[in-house]
Amino acid sequence: MSEHIFIGVAWPYANGPLHLGHIAGAYLPADIFARYHRLKSNKVLMVSGSDQHGAPITIRAEQESTTPQNIADKYHQQFVDCWEKLGISFDLFTTTGTLNHTQVTHDVFLTLLKRDYIYKEKTLQAYCPECHRFLPDRYLEGTCPYCGFTEARGDECDDCGKPLNPSDLKDIRCRLCSTPPRFESSEHLFLRLSSFQDELTEWIKEQTHWRRNVLGTTWKFLDEGLRDRAVTRDLDWGVVVPQPGFERKRIYVWIEAVIGYLSASKEWAKLQGDDTAWQAFWQEDAKSYYFIGKDNIFFHTIIWPAMLMGYGNLNLPYDVPGNEFLTIEGKKLSTSRNWAIWLHDYLERYEPDPLRYILAVNMPETGDSDFSWREFLRRNNNELVATYGNLAHRVLTFAYRNFDGAVPAPGELNESSQSLLHEAEVTLDAVDRLLHRCEFKGAIKVAITLAQEANRYLDEQAPWKTIKTDRESSARSVYTVLSVLTALKTVFYPFLPFSSEKLHYFLGFDGNVEEQGWKIQFLPPRQKIREPQPLFVKLDEDIVTEETSRLDSLRENQEI
Numbered sequence: 001m002s003e004h005i006f007i008g009v010a011w012p013y014a015n016g017p018l019h020l021g022h023i024a025g026a027y028l029p030a031d032i033f034a035r036y037h038r039l040k041s042n043k044v045l046m047v048s049g050s051d052q053h054g055a056p057i058t059i060r061a062e063q064e065s066t067t068p069q070n071i072a073d074k075y076h077q078q079f080v081d082c083w084e085k086l087g088i089s090f091d092l093f094t095t096t097g098t099l100n101h102t103q104v105t106h107d108v109f110l111t112l113l114k115r116d117y118i119y120k121e122k123t124l125q126a127y128c129p130e131c132h133r134f135l136p137d138r139y140l141e142g143t144c145p146y147c148g149f150t151e152a153r154g155d156e157c158d159d160c161g162k163p164l165n166p167s168d169l170k171d172i173r174c175r176l177c178s179t180p181p182r183f184e185s186s187e188h189l190f191l192r193l194s195s196f197q198d199e200l201t202e203w204i205k206e207q208t209h210w211r212r213n214v215l216g217t218t219w220k221f222l223d224e225g226l227r228d229r230a231v232t233r234d235l236d237w238g239v240v241v242p243q244p245g246f247e248r249k250r251i252y253v254w255i256e257a258v259i260g261y262l263s264a265s266k267e268w269a270k271l272q273g274d275d276t277a278w279q280a281f282w283q284e285d286a287k288s289y290y291f292i293g294k295d296n297i298f299f300h301t302i303i304w305p306a307m308l309m310g311y312g313n314l315n316l317p318y319d320v321p322g323n324e325f326l327t328i329e330g331k332k333l334s335t336s337r338n339w340a341i342w343l344h345d346y347l348e349r350y351e352p353d354p355l356r357y358i359l360a361v362n363m364p365e366t367g368d369s370d371f372s373w374r375e376f377l378r379r380n381n382n383e384l385v386a387t388y389g390n391l392a393h394r395v396l397t398f399a400y401r402n403f404d405g406a407v408p409a410p411g412e413l414n415e416s417s418q419s420l421l422h423e424a425e426v427t428l429d430a431v432d433r434l435l436h437r438c439e440f441k442g443a444i445k446v447a448i449t450l451a452q453e454a455n456r457y458l459d460e461q462a463p464w465k466t467i468k469t470d471r472e473s474s475a476r477s478v479y480t481v482l483s484v485l486t487a488l489k490t491v492f493y494p495f496l497p498f499s500s501e502k503l504h505y506f507l508g509f510d511g512n513v514e515e516q517g518w519k520i521q522f523l524p525p526r527q528k529i530r531e532p533q534p535l536f537v538k539l540d541e542d543i544v545t546e547e548t549s550r551l552d553s554l555r556e557n558q559e560i
């Protein structure tokens with residue numbers, strides 16, 4: 001009974017590179033979940049794309065004296081490269097710049113307008129007399145009324161994190177030319193969010209399986225009472241508004257970004273040569289999961305569900321496993337202050353699996369968590385290299401050299417072998433249950449415990465000693481650990497796909513790990529194994545000082 005699992009992952013703004021906070025927050029957990037379900041023989045559709053629109057892109061383009069399209073194209077390409085190197089296995093990673101996206105956005109928009117869930121209203125908007133343009137919230141700057149930060153934006157204070165309205169700012173000025181704006185009347189479209197208050201409340205009450213932090217944040221918004229939200233902006237970069245009189249306005253980037261989940265699914269279907277293939281992931285028994293950082297909760301548990309309710313006939317989110325934030329070396333990650341580890345930079349120097357490992361084992365699921373290079377080194381060397389990698393390497397090398405490059409025939413399994421094999425089955429079940437509930441951190445810890453158990457067993461059995469005195473016992477213990485390795489490559493596959501594929505190959509299998517399914521494979525005696533290589537590389541102590549001084553120097557350069 002194969003299930004349809006839709007996985008939507010937050011759309012990254014194509015205005016700058018990705019950092020480890022993005023990866024730990026959304027992309028890695030989504031990929032772990034997708035790979036897990038594919039291994040379980042479920043049908044998975046995982047989509048996202050780069051968000052080309054919105055003020056962050058135009059601001060970046062103005063800073064770099066280029067066009068928004070150039071900025072978007074440059075970072076989109078960088079995202080795609082990073083996904084490939086890190087093994088983030090999207091079924092489609094598109095952009096919001098496609099004609100298909102505009103068409104789907106217009107369809108949703110016009111349907112909501114026709115049903116009166118979107119309406120027109122005049123409001124006061126900041127207008128810069130110097131730049132001769134209306135200024136979106138992010139183009140406004142001033143002093144935060146809460147913390148006194150002098151460079152707070154019109155939509156949010158970067159320092160204390162409070163959401164703001166432009167009218168909250170003191171000493172308000174245009175971010176481009178520093179002139180104080182005047183407020184002029186401008187007509188906009190609004191989403192009638194208030195009319196979904198009751199329906200959303202009833203629906204949220206049923207979501208008892210959601211994470212506590214996600215429910216807590218969602219209830220806070222519901223308890224405050226939902227207010228209608230403007231869904232158009234005075235901008236000339238974005239999806240055009242399909243209404244006369246709105247030629248100089250665009251659809252608010254956040255509204256069209258969430259519609260991107262649907263448009264990307266339709267684009268994927270077209271690429272499959274079956275225009276209706278998306279429906280199986282959006283209707284009937286399919287379940288949809290949205291992987292996001294906690295700053296996006298509102299848009300995925302309130303705005304998008306409200307739009308889906310208004311549009312009708314499409315699945316509401318089944319789960320929104322929003323993650324908390326990642327700190328770097330104990331400090332809040334900040335792109336504006338350049339306190340970040342950039343993904344493309346990491347991938348130029350290190351392998352993908354160790355990063356996937358440390359971010360999974362430290363995943364900010366229920367609270368913020370920290371990344372430090374010392375911890376990275378420790379976990380790489382002690383857990384990946386010394387525990388899992390060493391287990392695989394020593395038993396494969398031993399079998400390869402002493403049993404004619406093949407799986408030895410085990411004879412009768414004794415109690416300790418049976419008990420370890422049983423442990424492997426128990427681990428498969430436990431990791432299965434945890435991943436099913438999106439508990440990634442717990443799942444990977446259970447997986448590494450099995451590698452520890454297998455090491456202990458191997459040390460006890462010491463096949464390298466018994467080979468001289470009791471060949472049958474040596475064969476039995478080697479056979480047992482090789483079988484446990486088939487379970488380890490399975491439970492680790494969602495987390496560490498590159499090393500699992502290698503292990504799969506060394507064990508003598510053809511094809512790939514996903515085709516084998518979620519199970520322990522009892523190896524046929526005399527199956528040829530392949531000459532093994534180490535799964536992981538031991539890192540030198542020096543990287544800790546090198547990397548931390550690199551972080552410091554990046555920050556200093558930014559400040560100059």
Ligand SMILES: [Zn+2]
Nearest residue numbers: 144147157160
């Ligand atoms: Zn503030």
Ligand SMILES: [Zn+2]
Nearest residue numbers: 128131174177
């Ligand atoms: Zn101005």
